[in-house]
Amino acid sequence: MNNNNYLEDFITRSTYHSNAIEGSTLTYAETYAILFNDNSFKISGREPREIYEAINHKKAMNVLFEKLKSDDLELNEEFIKKINETINQDIRDTKGYRKVSVMIKGSDDIPPKPEQLNNLMMYFVYNYNHNETKDIFEKIAGFHIEFEHIHPFEDGNGRTGRLLINFELLKNNIPPIVIPKEERTKYFELLRSKDITALASWLKELSDKEKERIELFNSSNS
Template identity: 55%
Template sequence: MKNLDIVAFIKNNKSYFEDYITRSTYNSNAIEGSTLSYADTYAIVFKDDSFKVSAKPREIYEAINHKYALNFVIDNLQNEADERFIIEIAKIINKNINDISGFRNVDVFIRGAEHIPPKKEVVQNKMLYFIDNYNNAKHTSIFEKIAYNHIEFEKIHPFADGNGRTGRLIINYELLKHNIAPSIIPVEDRSKYFEFLKTSNVENFSIYLEDLSKQEAERLKKFLL
């Protein structure tokens, strides 16, 4: 795997591209409550007219938007994770759902979470600090960096909506940027994932993400045959 250009493989291997995009989109949206099935998701994002989909307009947009946001990430790995880059991901995620032009100017709450995100007045400064730390702070490993920053990002909840999806895309931006197989958090692990966020357990979350990446690397090998 070390000699494989993973990003080029994703772009050029149609079977794996469709597999990765569909699984990433299905699981990330399902974590947020989408009722679309895996088959629904594939049919929507790859316009498979042979499969009839009956779904809410919002869920259809969520699937389409996630695909395009993931494509945006894959096509912009050379860019630094700066304010413009992060906002653009959130804008794509929210297209035709919410009007996102920047960091939130409203107070938000996270359903089912004890943590209350910071007030709208401090979000801009919180994110400026987050971005500086993201790009400059030293970490013991790439997975520790990703776990720490994902937890911090979700604590800030910088957008009116789409924070989870945006944050999980940033996870894979960082992995793909370093030619590491992506981590797709399965909806079956939703409770475990939320517990990592709730407890800010960077160490265990980083181990979990690394394990997911290793699983994805093994899956990817099957498409090399």
């Protein structure tokens, strides 16, 4: 992740696809212009929310990168809340876990009640940190499926969860992933099925593709 050209590419793709999965209509070019102040590209007719979503996703990625530089790499609730708070900045004035019941779009899964969240999240994070599953992709897949089921926040659970996948991958020196918006249906089906093995296999496939992309950027700079 030391290649600045790759980093810019990764931040743009990650932001564009993650937000598009949630319904953003920004184009890739618009996303890049917003994130990297490309004033030569004019953006008009877009909802302010979509622009904030792009800006906030980049800010949340920077929160992630800063934690990766720290001595404390263990996943904790404070970090999870910080990621979500950053994602919702200037969009939704909510901090911490949700205080209302929610439904998961396109799913029959019913998330836990708000009063259950403090205990659930405490045990969820503890169990993940003490999970001795040797296959890191299976460990992360199980984590992501459970996180999206709990749906601890009012908004931004998907974006938060996908950033946490990349935090755990990068923490373990594994290339990150970008889930393409074109594979949104497959992604949601894997979450609905709660098939850890299938999701783990797909995450590894996406990470392997990203490794090839990183190598391409590195070779073009050498």
